[in-house]
Amino acid sequence: xxxxxxxxxxxxxxxxxxxxxxxxxxxxxxxxxxxxxxxxxxxxxxxxxxxxxxxxxxxxxxxxxxxxxxxxxxxxxxxxxxxxxxxxxxxxxxxxxxxxxxxxxxxxxxxxxxxxxxxxxxxxx
Numbered sequence: 001x002x003x004x005x006x007x008x009x010x011x012x013x014x015x016x017x018x019x020x021x022x023x024x025x026x027x028x029x030x031x032x033x034x035x036x037x038x039x040x041x042x043x044x045x046x047x048x049x050x051x052x053x054x055x056x057x058x059x060x061x062x063x064x065x066x067x068x069x070x071x072x073x074x075x076x077x078x079x080x081x082x083x084x085x086x087x088x089x090x091x092x093x094x095x096x097x098x099x100x101x102x103x104x105x106x107x108x109x110x111x112x113x114x115x116x117x118x119x120x121x122x123x124x125x
Contacts, residue, residue, distance in 0.1 A: 008077060011048070012109065015074055016120065018042040019111050023118040032084045035113045036071055039082070043074065050074045056102050070099055079108040088112060088121060100125040 022038045036052055043050045054070045072080035081096050088110060096108040100123070112119040 008107065011075060011078060012107070012122065014046060014048055015043070015078060015080065015109060018046055018048065019120065020118055023113055028114060028116050030113070032082050032113070035084070036082055039072065048074060058102055068099060068102055070103060073103065077105065079103055079105050081108055081110050083110065083112045084114045085112055086114060088119065093121070093123060096123045097125060
């Protein structure tokens, strides 16, 4: 499991700045996929390596149950889960924590584009 470092904190700040740029440019009201594509473009423009729709296998007692797909993984270090919801729900947080475990990552940014003002949470495994 990775630990917080000044470099990871700086990466989180850069990703949040990109997310705020997307939210300010597009505004609220689009589907999640639109924000995902826009955020990927913004990250690329800022020189931040990221992959979208990253598939990770889920196992139970050595047997593969299926896969989960992360919205975005930044620099192989940071999981980004995007939402367009009225508010964050307990299941959104549980989903992020499960994704962190499966992806063997430490930090997730849960970002909600539904409202005029961007909402986000930093979740740590």
